[in-house]
Amino acid sequence: MSKYPEYSHTKSREWFDRALKVIPSGIYGHLGPSEGLFLPLEKWPLISSRAEGTYFWDMDGNKYIDMMCAYGPNVLGYNDPEVDAAAAEQLKKGNCVTAPSYKMVECAELLTDTVESADWAYFMKNGTDATTFSVLCARAFTGKKKVIFFKGYYHGNDPWAMKADYPGILPEDVQNNVILPWFDMEGLERVWQETGGDVAALIAQPYDHGNFYDNVCSDKEKWQAVRKFCDEHGIVLIFDDVRTGFRLDIGGSDRYYGIKADIICFCKALANGYNMSAACGRDFLKAAASSLSFTGSYWMSAVPFAACIATIEKMKRLNTPELFREKGLKFTGALKKAAAENGFDLVVSGEPALFYLRIANDDSLMLHQEWVAECVSRGLFITSHHNHFINAALTDEDIALAADIAFDAFSVVAKRHPESLIKNL
Amino acid sequence: MKDQKALAYANMYGVLGALENLCELDNKAKEILKQLKKPVSICFDVKEGPCRTFHFDQSGCKITEGSEGADCKMNFSSPEKFNQMINESKPGLPVKGAVKLIRFLTGPFTALTDRLEEVLRPSEESLKDRAFFEENTLLMLYTIAGAISGLANSDPIAEISASNTVDGDVSLGIRDRVYVTVRVKDHHFTTIKERAENPRAIMEFSDIDLASGLFAGKVSTIDEMCRGNIRLSGMISMVDNINRILDRVSLYLA
Numbered sequence: 001m002s003k004y005p006e007y008s009h010t011k012s013r014e015w016f017d018r019a020l021k022v023i024p025s026g027i028y029g030h031l032g033p034s035e036g037l038f039l040p041l042e043k044w045p046l047i048s049s050r051a052e053g054t055y056f057w058d059m060d061g062n063k064y065i066d067m068m069c070a071y072g073p074n075v076l077g078y079n080d081p082e083v084d085a086a087a088a089e090q091l092k093k094g095n096c097v098t099a100p101s102y103k104m105v106e107c108a109e110l111l112t113d114t115v116e117s118a119d120w121a122y123f124m125k126n127g128t129d130a131t132t133f134s135v136l137c138a139r140a141f142t143g144k145k146k147v148i149f150f151k152g153y154y155h156g157n158d159p160w161a162m163k164a165d166y167p168g169i170l171p172e173d174v175q176n177n178v179i180l181p182w183f184d185m186e187g188l189e190r191v192w193q194e195t196g197g198d199v200a201a202l203i204a205q206p207y208d209h210g211n212f213y214d215n216v217c218s219d220k221e222k223w224q225a226v227r228k229f230c231d232e233h234g235i236v237l238i239f240d241d242v243r244t245g246f247r248l249d250i251g252g253s254d255r256y257y258g259i260k261a262d263i264i265c266f267c268k269a270l271a272n273g274y275n276m277s278a279a280c281g282r283d284f285l286k287a288a289a290s291s292l293s294f295t296g297s298y299w300m301s302a303v304p305f306a307a308c309i310a311t312i313e314k315m316k317r318l319n320t321p322e323l324f325r326e327k328g329l330k331f332t333g334a335l336k337k338a339a340a341e342n343g344f345d346l347v348v349s350g351e352p353a354l355f356y357l358r359i360a361n362d363d364s365l366m367l368h369q370e371w372v373a374e375c376v377s378r379g380l381f382i383t384s385h386h387n388h389f390i391n392a393a394l395t396d397e398d399i400a401l402a403a404d405i406a407f408d409a410f411s412v413v414a415k416r417h418p419e420s421l422i423k424n425l
Numbered sequence: 426m427k428d429q430k431a432l433a434y435a436n437m438y439g440v441l442g443a444l445e446n447l448c449e450l451d452n453k454a455k456e457i458l459k460q461l462k463k464p465v466s467i468c469f470d471v472k473e474g475p476c477r478t479f480h481f482d483q484s485g486c487k488i489t490e491g492s493e494g495a496d497c498k499m500n501f502s503s504p505e506k507f508n509q510m511i512n513e514s515k516p517g518l519p520v521k522g523a524v525k526l527i528r529f530l531t532g533p534f535t536a537l538t539d540r541l542e543e544v545l546r547p548s549e550e551s552l553k554d555r556a557f558f559e560e561n562t563l564l565m566l567y568t569i570a571g572a573i574s575g576l577a578n579s580d581p582i583a584e585i586s587a588s589n590t591v592d593g594d595v596s597l598g599i600r601d602r603v604y605v606t607v608r609v610k611d612h613h614f615t616t617i618k619e620r621a622e623n624p625r626a627i628m629e630f631s632d633i634d635l636a637s638g639l640f641a642g643k644v645s646t647i648d649e650m651c652r653g654n655i656r657l658s659g660m661i662s663m664v665d666n667i668n669r670i671l672d673r674v675s676l677y678l679a
Contacts, residue, residue: 025651033651037661041653165585165669212662364593364625364659385661 003408004378007045011059015047030071030386037385039369043377051078053393056381064381065402067331069389072243072268076314077393083272083310090306101302107309111280114312116251117260118280122289124299127242128156130265130279131203133294135160137263137281138201138236141288145176146195148188148202148235152210153179155203155240182208183222188229202230203238206253207351211385212365214358215350220258227259236285239264242277246270246312247353247389249321252280256321269315274307315392321353324390327399328352331390334403342410343421344371356387367413367420374409427677430474431580433504435677436511437475438616439572440541441488444479446567446618447541448486450560457536458483465529468495468521474504475575481533497522497529562633563603565640570597570605570616572674573667577614583673586666587612593625595663599636600629600656607667626659628667642675 019026027046029035038044045058054077056066069075076083094101108121124130135147147160155161159173178195180187182204192199204226207218230237239261241253246269249256254264262285267277275298281289332348332355339346345360359368365384372384380402382388414421447454464482469475470492478495480487492498498521501507509515514535519526544557544564552558577587590609598604604620630636631654638644646668649655657664 020648020652025645025647027651033653034647037657039657039661041651163585163589165582165589165666165673167669167672171582212660365661366659369658 002378002412004405006043006374006377007058007060007062007379009042009045009058009060009062012046013042015059019047037369037383039373039384043373045376045381053077053079054391054395054398062379064376064379065398065405066381067388067390067402068381068383068386069391070273071386072389073271073273074389074391075246075269075320076272076311076318077391078273080272080311080314080393082314083274083307086310087274087303087307090303093302095303096298096301100300101305103302103305103309104300107305110309110312111266111278114250114316115264115266115280116255117262117264117282118252119283120281120286120289122279122281123305124277124279124294125275125296126156126277127240127265127267128158128161129296129299130242130267130277131155131161131238131240132158133279133289133292134236134238134263134265134281135201135203136292136294137279137285137288138238140291141236141285142200142234144198144200146178146191146199147176148191148199149177149179150182150204150208151179152182152208152213153204154210155205156242182216183218183226185225185229188226192233197233199233199235201236201238202226203240205240205242206244206248206257209243209350209354209356209387214347215354215356215387217349217351218257223254223257223259230262236262238262241265242267243387244351244354246315246320247324248351250312250316250319269320270311271304271308272311274304274311276301276304276308278308318392320392323392324353325351327390327394328355330396331355331394331399331402332357334399335406338403338407338410341407342414343423344410344414345422350387353390354387355390357382358384361422361425362420367417370416371409371413374412375406378405378409380405380409428580429504429508431576431583432677433471433474433507434575434579435572435674436508436575437469437471437477438575439568439674439678440511440545441469441477441479441538442571442575442616443545443564443568444537444541445486445488446564447537447544448481450563451540451544453540454537457533457540458485460533465497465525465533466495467526467529467534468492468498469501469507469510470498471501471504471507474501474507481529495521497526499526499530558637559633562599562637562640566597566599566603566605566636567618568678569640569671569674570607570618572678573607573670574614574616576673576677577670580670580673580677583670586669587614590614590663590666591625591660593660593663594621594623595626595628595667596621596624597628597667598630599633600631602633604629609663624659626661626663627656628664629656631655646671 047059048056111121112118162169164171178191208216239254244253245266254261263281265279329352336346347358347360350356369384466480468478478489500518500520576583595607606617606621608615
């Protein structure tokens with residue numbers, strides 16, 4: 001008998017069926033069943049009714065400990081009172097106005113004070129906006145074409161950042177992309193030679209946090225070698241800190257790895273769910289940034305700036321990177337213990353603040369998917385293919401509850417698959 | 426944009442590849458084979474393209490790679506010429522067993538390929554016959570599965586998807602009806618028309634009607650995944666890449 005009975009999702013499913021009639025795929029993208037890998041669909045909540053702290057509730061009233069944090073934006077806890085109060089106060093004063101609010105200036109000042117490599121900040125709405133801006137800026141500054149990526153990259157959904165086999169993408173959209181293994185210094189030199197030096201930028205996430213495989217942390221030495229290479233060749237180094245930003249280092253993940261990026265992109269943790277992103281850059285790129293024709297209707301709205309200021313100030317006060325490391329280690333340690341007590345080896349990789357999980361000896365991930373589904377259907381929201389996120393509202397009690405649900409889910413899977421237990425392998 | 430070489434692979438592994446399944450599933454095809462007095466093995470050798478041998482006898486059709494065992498052979502000077510045979514019935518150059526080849530090509534082979542076209546490109550009216558509808562859907566699955574590997578190994582865009590696909594067997598099928606395996610090894614794809622024993626990923630359509638709708642482009646794969654009508658499991662990145670190659674199959678074989 002399972003300690004945590006499985007949830008039913010009757011009402012959520014009804015809402016999802018309504019969504020399917022009027023929205024392609026019902027929920028498209030990473031929050032939906034397809035990209036979100038809701039395997040099998042009936043185990044997942046689909047549509048939420050509300051959220052608070054580290055929890056959300058679905059349309060049936062089921063409560064979930066949310067270790068995906070909306071895939072990153074929930075950094076302080078859903079509905080953080082300080083952030084929401086700052087946003088609400090600003091809303092009374094004005095939001096999307098012809099003359100942008102002074103909050104924009106305050107926000108840029110705070111970012112340039114906080115992010116070590118930043119001399120200026122440019123605001124937009126999504127991570128994709130920030131990475132696209134950065135590549136445009138690098139090309140405008142250098143007058144060159146090629147952009148180097150590290151294998152397994154994800155830098156958003158604009159055509160330049162995708163692959164030629166994706167629907168709607170033309171080979172011409174990506175013809176200037178060069179993909180290399182992570183930290184392949186010989187490859188970098190080769191590309192430089194083969195392109196006759198026609199390289200505008202190197203764009204990368206701080207470490208390899210790709211999907212479906214163990215995440216691979218970087219180190220200072222490797223990043224310093226890349227920094228040196230870019231300096232020697234006049235290549236703009238773009239740090240895509242959209243996912244990792246403020247979770248490894250309040251001063252930027254480039255500082256975490258002992259370097260200064262030329263442009264660093266932020267989004268998810270920037271404003272605790274209020275919609276904004278930012279690219280911060282070094283002084284020598286400021287004129288190039290000014291030259292771009294790149295703007296949007298809501299990019300200077302004041303409410304997210306107010307939320308961003310409150311979020312950054314609270315993250316600094318809490319020292320979230322240290323907190324997340326500590327909570328991440330505690331959380332993953334508890335899950336590993338639950339796995340071991342049920343005869344499984346749970347592999348944890350990546351930075352503790354953004355840990356990735358998989359069950360060992362399961363190269364198809366089917367066993368892992370089964371366990372994840374049993375966790376989700378009992379109130380622990382995790383995924384089988386993507387890294388997870390810690391938020392500041394996560395308490396020791398939450399971790400204990402999560403570990404107990406994980407234990408229960410492991411015991412269900414263990415009964416179903418005794419052949420998969422370590423002792424029987 | 427279709428690449429002629431890739432189209433030749435799609436035709437050889439997808440369209441002609443379905444002959445072995447037609448001969449197994451279709452009563453009219455079985456009747457045609459009964460007219461064969463002796464087994465015939467015919468090789469189609471495409472310069473800068475695929476080369477496969479089709480072995481026919483009264484019990485059915487088997488396909489092997491290369492020209493070994495062929496008692497008649499037809500060469501094509503380019504992928505375009507081979508594609509013309511498929512699309513416009515223009516034969517290539519007989520280089521071995523010419524008399525036997527021409528007799529077979531103009532007789533049973535033409536009858537079989539005509540029947541294949543009838544099943545793969547049916548009229549709306551003929552699909553009202555449930556048995557024929559099901560046969561059409563099963564043959565479509567075999568054709569598509571063959572074309573997936575043909576294109577993964579030859580189409581410049583599908584090759585990108587293949588280059589991002591990890592090793593292992595992907596099981597594709599219609600629940601409780603039929604399954605095929607797409608085997609990936611070092612980014613090379615091979616279609617095996619049997620159920621995978623230890624698949625690394627699974628993509629299973631809930632029923633034959635759904636499969637038919639998907640093959641005809643009447644419903645969306647992603648939409649049906651979201652509705653829970655397509656069962657996915659395992660290393661989904663493999664299925665993602667195969668889905669992208671499926672888009673290419675639609676382009677080439679539409």
